[in-house]
Amino acid sequence: MIKINNLAKNYGLNPVLRDVNLQVEQGEFVTLVGPNGAGKSTLMRIVATLIKQTSGNVTIGGWPLPQRADKVRRHIGLVSHQSMLYGDLTAAENLSFFARLYRLDDAAARVQQALKTVGLLARQRDPVSTFSRGMVQRLTIARATLHGPDVLLLDEPYTGLDQDAAQLLDDLLLRERGNGRTIFMITHDLVHGLDICDRVVILNRGKIMADIDSKQTTPTEFLDLYAAHTGRKKHE
Amino acid sequence: MNNSNQLSTFWAAVWAVVWKDLQIEKHTRQTISVMIMFSLVSVIMFNFALEANLAAAREVATGLLWSTILLAGTLGLNRSLAIERENQTMEAVLMAPIDRSAIYAGKVISISLFSLALEVVLIFIFIVFFNKPFWRPQVMLILVMGTIGYIAAGVIVTSMTIQTRTREVLLPVLLLPLSLPLVLPASIAVSAYMFPQLPDWGEVQGAISVVAIYDLLMLAAGFITYHYVVES
Numbered sequence: 001m002i003k004i005n006n007l008a009k010n011y012g013l014n015p016v017l018r019d020v021n022l023q024v025e026q027g028e029f030v031t032l033v034g035p036n037g038a039g040k041s042t043l044m045r046i047v048a049t050l051i052k053q054t055s056g057n058v059t060i061g062g063w064p065l066p067q068r069a070d071k072v073r074r075h076i077g078l079v080s081h082q083s084m085l086y087g088d089l090t091a092a093e094n095l096s097f098f099a100r101l102y103r104l105d106d107a108a109a110r111v112q113q114a115l116k117t118v119g120l121l122a123r124q125r126d127p128v129s130t131f132s133r134g135m136v137q138r139l140t141i142a143r144a145t146l147h148g149p150d151v152l153l154l155d156e157p158y159t160g161l162d163q164d165a166a167q168l169l170d171d172l173l174l175r176e177r178g179n180g181r182t183i184f185m186i187t188h189d190l191v192h193g194l195d196i197c198d199r200v201v202i203l204n205r206g207k208i209m210a211d212i213d214s215k216q217t218t219p220t221e222f223l224d225l226y227a228a229h230t231g232r233k234k235h236e
Numbered sequence: 237m238n239n240s241n242q243l244s245t246f247w248a249a250v251w252a253v254v255w256k257d258l259q260i261e262k263h264t265r266q267t268i269s270v271m272i273m274f275s276l277v278s279v280i281m282f283n284f285a286l287e288a289n290l291a292a293a294r295e296v297a298t299g300l301l302w303s304t305i306l307l308a309g310t311l312g313l314n315r316s317l318a319i320e321r322e323n324q325t326m327e328a329v330l331m332a333p334i335d336r337s338a339i340y341a342g343k344v345i346s347i348s349l350f351s352l353a354l355e356v357v358l359i360f361i362f363i364v365f366f367n368k369p370f371w372r373p374q375v376m377l378i379l380v381m382g383t384i385g386y387i388a389a390g391v392i393v394t395s396m397t398i399q400t401r402t403r404e405v406l407l408p409v410l411l412l413p414l415s416l417p418l419v420l421p422a423s424i425a426v427s428a429y430m431f432p433q434l435p436d437w438g439e440v441q442g443a444i445s446v447v448a449i450y451d452l453l454m455l456a457a458g459f460i461t462y463h464y465v466v467e468s
Contacts, residue, residue, distance in 0.1 A: 080324065086260060
């Protein structure tokens with residue numbers, strides 16, 4: 001579903017990503033981890049069609065980026081640590097706006113269904129600015145999945161969530177994976193990232209250092225590997 | 237996708253952006269109310285400053301009207317584009333499968349609507365304070381044309397400056413000189429219709445043509461360049 005070959009990205013003369021090769025199969029859940037400044041968010045923004053690579057090839061569903069970004073956009077959804085929602089609009093109005101942008105058939109019914117799925121139907125007429133962080137993140141997932149994307153991109157989705165909200169987010173993500181969605185996530189929570197996904201990829205200084213099958217690795221082994229590849233202590 | 241489908245997708249996206257901006261304004265009333273408050277205070281201050289010479293005040297009323305519209309317009313532009321920056325909502329909009337020029341067109345339409353609403357109030361205030369025929373249809377037509385050109389240029393400039401830390405300062409510094417070729421002929425044309433015994437009609441027609449050409453140029457520049465402005 002996502003194929004990245006020899007990807008490089010420079011900001012001016014500063015290389016942020018170097019020779020990145022990565023493949024994510026359809027229905028797979030892959031977590032990308034790495035220290036601050038490793039290039040995780042830059043990689044995510046390239047896959048999300050928000051910025052262009054300096055060199056290398058990226059294809060999503062067979063469509064190359066950035067040339068066919070228009071095709072790719074209908075098939076991806078992004079959940080970030082920022083809500084990407086309008087605080088002054090109600091939950092239903094936010095989803096209606098994005099339903100209009102994507103020209104969804106039967107938009108009103110889909111908005112209602114999305115709100116029901118994330119448990120916000122009763123709060124649909126309330127402004128998003130009055131929501132808790134957990135509710136905002138649930139609505140963000142509703143926004144990102146409203147148009148039925150094949151690929152769900154998650155950039156630090158657990159930031160600022162308490163334990164209950166994080167558990168709710170886990171349930172939603174596992175449901176999305178059960179629906180056959182490909183999930184590509186960035187997180188700082190190493191153990192949780194390992195626990196929830198099929199594969200974990202370690203990125204450091206713009207290069208992929210390891211690609212690990214999460215079922216074949218214990219959390220302790222993974223933390224040791226992470227420390228060895230990034231030169232960081234486990235708690236960093 | 238055929239041309240008819242593309243056009244329909246384009247206008248659906250334009251309407252989505254306009255609808256969203258109108259909904260936000262309906263809930264908050266922050267943009268229009270700030271523009272009106274600023275304009276009201278400005279007109280009162282101008283009026284006090286020129287009270288000693290009412291005839292002079294009437295002579296410069298057209299210029300005062302345009303100055304007020306331009307300055308209040310920068311407030312509206314800043315507010316409307318700042319909304320897109322909060323919570324990175326612009327990124328979610330940019331990830332939608334829509335033409336970037338549809339976002340531009342939507343923003344121009346919604347901010348123009350806010351400015352035109354302001355101008356309805358301003359015309360009433362100017363009639364009360366300066367006792368001049370601002371209600372004439374020709375004056376209103378030129379105001380509408382001038383507003384569209386100013387906002388068309390303003391959305392491009394604001395989309396660039398909104399990313400900077402000095403956006404409140406940078407916007408008027410860049411936009412006001414850029415709007416000079418619009419405001420000068422628009423003021424000439426409005427003055428001509430306020431003092432119909434004075435005008436050289438050839439000059440007035442030329443001024444209106446310049447305003448129309450400015451509108452077309454700015455709209456074309458926006459449609460062509462907005463893609464680069466929001467993605468770089």
